Amino acid sequence: xxxxxxxxxxxxxxxxxxxxxxxxxxxxxxxxxxxxxxxxxxxxxxxxxxxxxxxxxxxxxxxxxxxxxxxxxxxxxxxxxxxxxxxxxxxxxxxxxxxxxxxxxxxxxxxxxxxxxxxxxxxxxxxxxxxxxxxxxxxxxxxxxxxxxxxxxxxxxxxxxxxxxxxxxxxxxxxxxxxxxxxxxxxxxxxxxxxxxxxxxxxxxxxxxxxxxxxxxxxxxxxxxxxxxxxxxxxxxxxxxxxxxxxxxxxxxxxxxxxxxxxxxxxxxxxxxxxxxxxxxxxxxxxxxxxxxxxxxxxxxxxxxxxxxxxxxxxxxxxxxxxxxx
Amino acid sequence: xxxxxxxxxxxxxxxxxxxxxxxxxxxxxxxxxxxxxxxxxxxxxxxxxxxxxxxxxxxxxxxxxxxxxxxxxxxxxxxxxxxxxxxxxxxxxxxxxxxxxxxxxxxxxxxxxxxxxxxxxxxxxxxxxxxxxxxxxxxxxxxxxxxxxxxxxxxxxxxxxxxxxxxxxxxxxxxxxxxxxxxxxxxxxxxxxxxxxxxxxxxxxxxxxxx
Numbered sequence: 001x002x003x004x005x006x007x008x009x010x011x012x013x014x015x016x017x018x019x020x021x022x023x024x025x026x027x028x029x030x031x032x033x034x035x036x037x038x039x040x041x042x043x044x045x046x047x048x049x050x051x052x053x054x055x056x057x058x059x060x061x062x063x064x065x066x067x068x069x070x071x072x073x074x075x076x077x078x079x080x081x082x083x084x085x086x087x088x089x090x091x092x093x094x095x096x097x098x099x100x101x102x103x104x105x106x107x108x109x110x111x112x113x114x115x116x117x118x119x120x121x122x123x124x125x126x127x128x129x130x131x132x133x134x135x136x137x138x139x140x141x142x143x144x145x146x147x148x149x150x151x152x153x154x155x156x157x158x159x160x161x162x163x164x165x166x167x168x169x170x171x172x173x174x175x176x177x178x179x180x181x182x183x184x185x186x187x188x189x190x191x192x193x194x195x196x197x198x199x200x201x202x203x204x205x206x207x208x209x210x211x212x213x214x215x216x217x218x219x220x221x222x223x224x225x226x227x228x229x230x231x232x233x234x235x236x237x238x239x240x241x242x243x244x245x246x247x248x249x250x251x252x253x254x255x256x257x258x259x260x261x262x263x264x265x266x267x268x269x270x271x272x273x274x275x276x277x278x279x280x281x282x283x284x285x286x287x288x289x290x291x292x293x294x295x296x297x298x299x300x301x302x303x304x305x306x307x308x309x310x311x312x313x314x315x316x317x318x319x320x321x322x323x324x325x326x
Numbered sequence: 327x328x329x330x331x332x333x334x335x336x337x338x339x340x341x342x343x344x345x346x347x348x349x350x351x352x353x354x355x356x357x358x359x360x361x362x363x364x365x366x367x368x369x370x371x372x373x374x375x376x377x378x379x380x381x382x383x384x385x386x387x388x389x390x391x392x393x394x395x396x397x398x399x400x401x402x403x404x405x406x407x408x409x410x411x412x413x414x415x416x417x418x419x420x421x422x423x424x425x426x427x428x429x430x431x432x433x434x435x436x437x438x439x440x441x442x443x444x445x446x447x448x449x450x451x452x453x454x455x456x457x458x459x460x461x462x463x464x465x466x467x468x469x470x471x472x473x474x475x476x477x478x479x480x481x482x483x484x485x486x487x488x489x490x491x492x493x494x495x496x497x498x499x500x501x502x503x504x505x506x507x508x509x510x511x512x513x514x515x516x517x518x519x520x521x522x523x524x525x526x527x528x529x530x531x532x533x534x535x536x537x
Contacts, residue, residue: 078407109409109412
């Protein structure tokens with residue numbers, strides 16, 4: 001598999017160097033991505049992180065109105081406590097720091113260890129677990145954090161920018177997670193630079209339903225069908241878990257290797273489904289935001305909005321990956 | 327060789343050197359096991375972590391077995407990332423805390439058990455969840471039985487390695503209940519757990535340590 005890399009071992013560092021070169025608004029130190037201007041006194045700091053390979057998540061969301069720092073790990077591997085401790089200390093403006101953690105065993109362990117080890121900074125944490133493909137039970141590690149991470153980072157970021165205290169930022173971040181659900185479908189697997197070949201084989205005739213964002217197989221394999229039918233499968237899974245009503249924030253997210261045109265084909269079907277349930281697409285996002293390297297496929301993430309959340313979603317944001325209103 | 331033999335610092339360093347060698351040798355196998363039910367990086371990550379462990383042990387040579395375990399545990403926690411870094415790191419760090427000099431087989435066995443308990447607590451995993459615990463808990467039990475039966479260190483370590491290897495094989499028919507493989511539900515059945523497989527390599531390495 002051809003890859004635009006120098007070496008598999010240096011790909012994360014090389015990409016971060018490229019981000020720094022492309023975006024003067026960012027500073028990169030010891031594999032942590034910061035806002036160049038540093039912490040603002042009295043503002044709650046937002047730190048997230050996770051494996052690399054999901055770009056623009058998380059580093060692409062560092063900037064005004066979203067994150068203060070992102071800790072990228074190796075590809076699909078959570079960051080280490082040292083990165084998270086450095087980031088937490090550096091972004092504290094005296095109002096404490098919120099850790100936004102996707103629910104994966106490694107992410108949870110490393111963020112927990114960092115939160116325990118960091119001194120003199122008040123730390124709160126929100127766990128994102130929006131993927132309805134995984135049953136939340138004693139028999140799993142709980143639902144995965146996927147697309148809703150972007151919603152949490154955007155809305156909590158806007159609230160922090162307004163000067164809300166840590167407790168409130170954490171509460172609203174948790175509320176966004178509770179009101180959000182996702183479901184993903186893959187047309188192909190992805191290829192990590194180290195492995196050099198697809199993580200799993202998926203014939204032309206099949207898709208994987210209920211995938212996460214690490215190139216792992218999904219809940220089950222099914223025959224390839226039309227965009228309308230695939231969108232229907234994703235929407236039924238979401239609607240079955242969280243009945244859709246009222247104003248919705250709807251993201252159709254590409255997994256990294258899917259043309260934007262096809263994502264819009266999916267969005268049309270998603271919008272029709274929403275209308276059919278008597279709900280309304282109030283805000284939308286279509287593009288590659290929470291990716292899985294070069295995987296082809298999509299995920300749908302839906303958040304039940306209210307006026308307060310809508311206002312925070314609309315608030316200005318200025319990051320490499322998301323930018324409006326400023 | 328009897329149960330009164332003691333394990334010195336060199337034994338512990340040799341344990342990690344051999345574990346690093348075995349993981350390097352089996353790196354692609356571990357990654358392929360992980361590709362089947364996880365995210366295809368276990369071999370790469372553990373290889374990178376153990377390379378760092380060996381480097382740290384060479385840069386600051388430890389004076390005691392406790393220092394070997396503390397150094398290895400801290401390196402794995404601080405440098406590996408993922409779940410396997412903190413989980414393996416906690417085993418060795420807790421083992422280091424519990425170890426008393428001079429290290430007899432009984433002392434090793436008791437400290438190892440505490441390491442496995444720390445692992446179960448941190449990972450919230452129990453025997454049968456299709457994790458590292460499925461290799462390490464049987465190994466711990468084998469060590470305890472060896473102490474009770476008064477067998478020699480070499481034989482005890484070989485029994486622990488065998489128990490770990492059998493435990494790893496026994497994960498094949500299990501459905502994962504912890505970690506990333508749990509997302510696959512029933513589809514995780516039929517695959518050896520990569521964490522249990524690497525844990526078996528750690529125990530295989532222990533069986534080669536000269537006393």
